[in-house]
Amino acid sequence: MVNGRFKHQGGILITAIFTIGLLSALLMFLIGNYRNALEFSTRTRRYYEMRIMTELFLQDYSQVPAEKNMKGEVYYNTGKISYSVQENRLIVTAYAGKYQQTYQEVLKESDTENVGNNTEPERKEEENANKEITDESLE
Numbered sequence: 001m002v003n004g005r006f007k008h009q010g011g012i013l014i015t016a017i018f019t020i021g022l023l024s025a026l027l028m029f030l031i032g033n034y035r036n037a038l039e040f041s042t043r044t045r046r047y048y049e050m051r052i053m054t055e056l057f058l059q060d061y062s063q064v065p066a067e068k069n070m071k072g073e074v075y076y077n078t079g080k081i082s083y084s085v086q087e088n089r090l091i092v093t094a095y096a097g098k099y100q101q102t103y104q105e106v107l108k109e110s111d112t113e114n115v116g117n118n119t120e121p122e123r124k125e126e127e128n129a130n131k132e133i134t135d136e137s138l139e
Contacts, residue, residue, distance in 0.1 A: 043099070049078045050094035050101050057081045057092065058105065 053076050060074075061083070071084040079096035090105040 046096045046099045047101070049096045050099065053079055053081055053096070054092055054094050054101075054103055057083070061090070 056076070057074055072082075074081040074083070079094060082093045082095070084091050085107070088107045090107055092103045092105065094101050094103070
């Protein structure tokens, strides 16, 4: 130090370059973080849109006769559903924007009418047997 001054003068250039570099790195980090957050929220929103479309489709699909619903597409206001039946599986592909998801559902065999018809006579026989027992006990 000479007379209270530094011997080297002009150190402001290095400080300015360091400051600009630090601020640029901070700005790049914030932009990257913003883009990640935006992409995450978009994907989350699309996921739930596709899942809701799939649930609505499955609800409607169960009410359509089995002969008419082997393959096709269903359009919703947020995207579309494409479906096909392979063996006993229903393959559903949901599209929303540039995103897509595929779901597989196992189809149940509709033997409820046969089971219902088989159990009804048994119930009637049981009721008749119970009536006979009660009639005999009354005599």
